[in-house]
Amino acid sequence: MARSLDGLVLAPVADQAAGQVGTDTRFAYHERDGVIWAEYAGGDVVRGHLVGTRHEDRLDFRYVQLRTDGTTASGHCVSDVVELPDGRVRLEETWQWESAEGSGTSVVEQVAEPGP
Structure with a gap:
């Protein structure tokens, strides 16, 4: 199992569509006893x-966000936790909006910058 996500800051490796997370988005993760939040x-x-929740190297979570245009959105995501050769953590994500149509995949990786 890859190391704990607790205290790690991750960022997308590519921009998604407008109104979604992008390379300027920072995720500050926490993990304790199989529970994850960010x-x-x-x-x-x-x-x-x-x-x-986290079970071994699989995350299963729901997300909700407020966008700059004042709208809100929510969805579900399942992610695989991968440890990169340089020791950083990568999440390979499959997500689906629950508040609207749409689904996709994305990748976020550990960065050294401070989170939100």
């Missing part, structure tokens, strides 16, 4: 939160 902000996201 706060995130940046780019088109004013504030976001996610909460869920």
Whole structure:
């Protein structure tokens, strides 16, 4: 199992569509006893939160966010935790909006910058 996410800051490796997370978004992760949560902000996201569980190297969580245009959005995501050769953490994500149509995949990786 890859190391704990607690205290790590992650960022997307590529921009998504407008109103979604992008390379300017930072996720500050927390983990304790199989429970994961994070706060995130940046780019088109004013504030976001996610909460869920971790079983081995699989995360299952729901997220909700406030966008810069004043709209809110929510969805579900399943992520695989991967440890990169340089020791950083990568999350390979499959997500689906629950507040609107749409789904996709994305990748976020550990960065050294401070989070939201």
